[in-house]
Amino acid sequence: xxxxxxxxxxxxxxxxxxxxxxxxxxxxxxxxxxxxxxxxxxxxxxxxxxxxxxxxxxxxxxxxxxxxxxxxxxxxxxxxxxxxxxxxxxxxxxxxxxxxxxxxxxxxxxxxxxxxxxxxxxxxxxxxxxxxxxxxxxxxxxxxxxxxxxxxxxxxxxxxxxxxxxxxxxxxxxxxxxxxxxxxxxxxxxxxxxxxxxxxxxxxxxxxxxxxxxxxxxxxxxxxxxxxxxxxxxxxxxxxxxxxxxxxxxxxxxxxxxxxxxxxxxxxxxxxxxxxxxxxxxxxxxxxxxxxxxxxxxxxxxxxxxxxxxxxxxxx
Numbered sequence: 014x015x016x017x018x019x020x021x022x023x024x025x026x027x028x029x030x031x032x033x034x035x036x037x038x039x040x041x042x043x044x045x046x047x048x049x050x051x052x053x054x055x056x057x058x059x060x061x062x063x064x065x066x067x068x069x070x071x072x073x074x075x076x077x078x079x080x081x082x083x084x085x086x087x088x089x090x091x092x093x094x095x096x097x098x099x100x101x102x103x104x105x106x107x108x109x110x111x112x113x114x115x116x117x118x119x120x121x122x123x124x125x126x127x128x129x130x131x132x133x134x135x136x137x138x139x140x141x142x143x144x145x146x147x148x149x150x151x152x153x154x155x156x157x158x159x160x161x162x163x164x165x166x167x168x169x170x171x172x173x174x175x176x177x178x179x180x181x182x183x184x185x186x187x188x189x190x191x192x193x194x195x196x197x198x199x200x201x202x203x204x205x206x207x208x209x210x211x212x213x214x215x216x217x218x219x220x221x222x223x224x225x226x227x228x229x230x231x232x233x234x235x236x237x238x239x240x241x242x243x244x245x246x247x248x249x250x251x252x253x254x255x256x257x258x259x260x261x262x263x264x265x266x267x268x269x270x271x272x273x274x275x276x277x278x279x280x281x282x283x284x285x286x287x288x289x290x291x292x293x294x295x296x297x298x299x300x301x302x303x304x305x306x307x308x309x310x311x312x313x314x315x316x317x318x319x320x321x322x323x324x325x326x327x328x329x
Contacts, residue, residue, distance in 0.1 A: 047078045081108070145215070151253070
């Protein structure tokens with residue numbers, strides 16, 4: 014079968030022949046409709062992600078929209094290595110039927126980035142009965158943008174969106190977000206100015222590195238009175254750097270928890286329960302997931318794709 018094959022760490026994918034996937038008991042072969050080129054897709058293919066088994070050659074792709082033998086469209090993923098989802102046929106451990114009328118390209122483009130902030134948002138809302146103010150660091154990427162949209166969809170009172178892309182910040186402002194540009198000036202001053210006297214109940218951090226350190230400075234407080242805030246800081250991505258220093262005084266002076274969210278940190282049961290809801294919001298347009306389609310033969314172009322949309326690989 015034709016597939017997007019990665020020969021080794023650091024190699025880009027090429028369309029070439031690859032052996033058919035081997036079904037396990039109870040699994041069926043599915044036909045590819047569209048598979049998103051997500052950041053995690055690239056990291057696993059390069060052997061850089063903790064989820065990579067580094068078995069080469071491999072087929073790229075972690076999730077996809079596929080068609081069953083009886084013609085149903087399903088969202089699926091996590092095939093057994095070295096097979097991935099960017100192949101004419103795939104075998105996976107689960108499948109969830111798409112909502113009626115859903116655009117399969119939008120689902121393929123949006124579910125993965127949409128999930129990145131969803132579990133932190135829903136967990137916080139369930140724990141505290143609401144979201145209050147949500148601060149999103151790295152809001153102009155697709156994952157961050159969808160986190161802003163998800164926060165509003167889940168009832169956040171206020172969302173502060175921090176990022177660099179001015180056009181993306183304008184789109185988020187049109188949705189009601191308070192925006193902060195990282196393109197110029199001091200990040201700490203800009204974030205502090207946007208928050209004012211408001212303390213976020215939840216921080217979703219797609220950047221880490223220096224921007225996280227600037228945010229820690231903003232969140233710090235002085236005095237011995239009991240902290241009236243209650244902050245959950247969720248580390249999701251590290252586009253700004255792999256490390257950040259956390260001030261000891263911040264941990265002692267504030268009611269703050271610093272936790273991570275990623276593949277492996279959420280149970281399979283909860284993931285399966287929430288995926289239909291995310292797909293429904295994408296299908297209804299509450300979560301925008303723009304997609305640009307590339308055939309398998311053009312997978313190299315899909316890998317290099319930039320801009321506000323998510324590249325998705327289709328059979329032809």
